[in-house]
Amino acid sequence: MLHSFSYVTDHLGFCGTIKNSPGDFVVTEIEVPEHSLRDSRPDSLPKTPEAPSERSSWCLQQPKRRRADPPARPASRDCRRAVPSPPEADPSQAGGHCFTSLNKNQTRSSQEANVLDSLLGKPVTELLSKFASELKDAWNSGNNCDTSTSEFSLGPIPEKKNRADLHSAIKQEFPFLVTVTKDSEMIVKGNADYRELCQLVTEKEANDFFKFLDAKLENSTFSFEPDGSKEHRKVVHHFISRKFGRLLETKSFAVTNVSDQPNMSIMVRFREKNWSRKRPTGGLQENEDLYTAFTLQKENLETLEAIGFLASELGVLASDFSYTGIKDKKAITYQRMVVKKVTPERLKEIGSRMEKKGMRIHNIHSACQHLRLGQLKGNHFDIVVRDLKHHSHDSSADLKERICEAMEKVEMFPGCFGLEKPSRSLKTKGFANYYGPQRFGQGQNVQTDQIGLALLNEKMVEAVKLFxxxxxxxxxxxxxxxxxxxxxxxxxxxxxxxxxxxxxxxxxxxxxxxxxxxxxxxxxxxxxPHSMRIFYVHAYCSKIWNEAASYRLKTYGSKVVEGDLVFSEENNENSSLNDKVHIVTASEESANKYSIHQVVLPMVGHSIKYPSNKVGQWYHERLSKDDLQMCKFRVSPLQLNIPGCYRPILKNVQNLSYFLEGSEKGIRIEDNHLNESKVSLHMSFDLDPSCYATVCLREIMKCDF
Structure with a gap:
């Protein structure tokens, strides 16, 4: 799949074979420092944004912000109860909706006001408070004039993160308001649903209900005050079902008041996620938030195939496993995994049975959360290249010199097999950062990118038949x-x-x-699972990136030209990703301001910018060939959303070392001349996440695998 693609360096290279056996290709994840993982919290708690150095470097992209992670909502979390069973509800909690303490409300208001001050500034916050107060007064007076259309503009808020923070803070401070965004301008207006609910329940209940709704805490409930009127309860049930039926469910249950008189109350809770209905039986509900981490050693297995074996043996879903990246099949690989709803003891029990499938499970221990793709520092490779020989067009008699030359071109090295120190003119060029053939299902009749294209074009039947x-x-x-x-x-x-x-x-x-x-x-x-669906679409995006990178290198070489995209750290750390990606100007090209190692190319998606030179036009024409447009990349029927990201066009190899070994294992070769096929080359090096060793070897050896 890379046969016609460009190289970065100009040396001749050499031939050889890799992956003669799984032991010739060993991959070990380089983990994120343990303290970084130890500080992580479960998904239900707020997280501190990752430092840029620990963010996934396989592709420059903004970390996703979950709706359930507002910046400052501690008090609203403190007052939530666990889901009670209605028959066992505590009588003292009848009407026990949250936020019943005046002191807690005052504390929260102060906290939310501080957040608003920091995001908007005190003058705008005061104007917002005045707007909210006047709107409530108009509602309370029964004056409907202009209240349905009354709006207050917060002005343009370009940062998506800041808009999300503002939305959360405003909803907690003023539950009767809603925020809408129009071209980055945030507008505040009255919440018609809140006003309608206020006709049915007390204002305090409406306040607390909408705060409960905004928090969206899994396994939390909300109870209205006891209500003796069946007809009135029916109206409240109907209101919630009509407005929030896809998100919430309600149930009436018996409670007793302080006089031991029976009464009824309405409890509201969030509906279970779709996958929860597929949960296997056997008392695993209490293990819902249980995570067990381990290191998976696998041989001659795809990562997803290995997960299939494990899921089948443990009686859980494949989607209950998380990992930081897909590893080679024809190799021995070591990678971290986390499985949900399985105890360490249960995982240990299946160890011997998994060995028969080509897997071993090491380092089993409890964890506090799942893993995310790209959550690693890189991968370490130990590779053996066998059957060494010259290329057919190479007339040189010195194979060792060819090998040494190839290594120097990829990484500066103090010396090679006793040869003199390389010339200072040999600069580190690295290698083109292509996605490797295993990304696309190397050797298969149908490659994964073909399925991805069918999904993007919503050709569902064709995609299934390709699958x-x-x-x-x-x-x-x-x-x-x-x-x-x-x-x-x-x-x-x-x-x-x-x-x-x-x-x-x-x-x-x-x-x-x-x-x-x-x-x-x-x-x-x-x-x-969603991660498996989007895997195929990402394969298509990767194929387009590979072709774009090859076109860019053939068209402009290693020179940074006007219209290129470069990643610049000069912008504020909190800037959006697109703000950090800069389009090179003509004056910057003349001044050689940027290096080729700063040039990035977009992974196609609906929210990224493209180069403004010939490469940008190439993207447009290439996507048109596949009946796609640059802004497409949303497949609503499959819940797929591909915003896009950026990937460096070149990468460097790190910590490179190597030696030659004779046909008798363990004997290193020190002579300056080699007999073809009698020796093997042992290499060890590190690569950043999502860099492919086969691609690095392709640059070194100048041959495709």
Whole structure:
């Protein structure tokens, strides 16, 4: 897949074979420092933004901000109760909605006001408070004139993070207000739903209900005051169902008051997530927030295939596993993983059975949260290249000199096999940061980027058939795939597939239920975890990036030219990612202000900018060939949203060392001349996250794998 792509260096290179056996290619994750992980908190708690140095460097992108992580909402968290069972509700808590303490309300108001002051400044905060007060007065007086259209502008708030912080602070300080954004301008107006609820319950209950709603804390509940009128309770139930039915559910339950008189109260709670209905039985509810971390050693297995084996053995979903990156199949790899709802003891029990599948589980211990893609410092590689020889067009007799020259071109080295110190003119050039062939399913009849393109074009049936395209073998998996394409018999195919083929089985169950048509195939894709769906789309985006990088290097070489995108640290740390990506001007090109190592290219998406030179035009034409536009990259039926990011065009190898070994293992070669095929090259080096060792080797050896 990289055959026609550009190289960065101009040396001749040499030939050899890699991955003769899994032991010839060993990959070990370089972990984020332990103290950084120890400071992490569960998802339900606020997190401090990661330092830039610890952010995923595989692609320059803004960390996602979860809606449930507002910056300053401690008091609203403190007053939440765990979900009680209605029959066992504490009588003393009848009408026990939160925020019942005046002191807590006062404390929270002070905190939210401080947040508003810091984001808006005191003058604007005071104007906002005046607007809120006048709106409430108008409501209370029954004066409907202009209250439905009355608005207050906070002005342009360009930073998305600041808008999210403002939204949370305003909702907590003024639950009867809502915020809307128009081209980065934030506008505040009255909440019609709040006003309608105030016609049914007390103002205090309405306040507390909307604060509960805004907090969106999983497993939290809210109870209205006891209500003896069945008809009135019915109206409240209907209001919540009509306005918030997709998010909330309600139930009436019996309570007793201080006089031991029975009464009824309405409890509100958030609906369970869709995946919770698929939870296996067996008392795992109490383990919902349990995380167990471990190091997975696997051999000759894909990461997702290994997860399939583990999920099947443990009786959990494949989506309950998290990891920092996909590792090579034809290799021995060591990577961190975290599994949800499984105890360390349970994981230890399956260790011996997993060894039969080519896996070993090490370093099992409790963890406080899942892992995220890119949450690592990089990968360390120990690689053996065998069958060394010259390229057919190379007439040199000295193979060792060719090897030494190749290493020097990639990393400055103090000396090589006893040769003199390299010339200072040999600059570190690194290698083109292409995605490796394993990203696309190397050697498969259908590559992952083809499925990704079909999904982006919402060709659901075509994507499913590509997904089930078999390889040219007669093993049970490929027999089952072949049978499905011939018959579209999802139920029959299910019985033919092994248990560890988790993704395929999820898909087939949905197809059996809904049919092999557009709607059924859409449901089929929705049945597999989001991370797996988006994996295919990212593969397509990676393919486009590779082609763009090759075009950029062929067109402009290593010179930084007008219209290039460069990543600059000069901007404020809190700036948005697009603000940190700068378009090179003509004067900056003339002054050689930037180096090629600062040049980035966009991974296609709907929210990134493109180069303003020939490369930007290339992107437009290339996407048009696939019936896509630069702004597309949202697939609503599959809940896929691809904003895009930026990837450095070049990368450097770090901590490179190497030696030659003779045909008798353990004997290093020190002679200046080598006999072809009689020796192997042992290499050790580190790469940043999402850099591919096969791509680095391609640059060193000048051959494709």
């Amino acid at each position: 089930f395209t078999p390889e040219d073998t007669d093993d049970p998996v490929n027999k089952a795939k072949r049978y499905f394409l011939q018959t579209e018999d999802a139920k029959g195919t299910l019985t033919m597939l092994p248990e560890f083929k988790v993704r395929e089985k999820m898909m087939l169950r949905a197809l059996n239920r809904y049919g092999v048509n557009h709607e059924g195939c859409t449901k089929g894709w929705l049945s597999i």
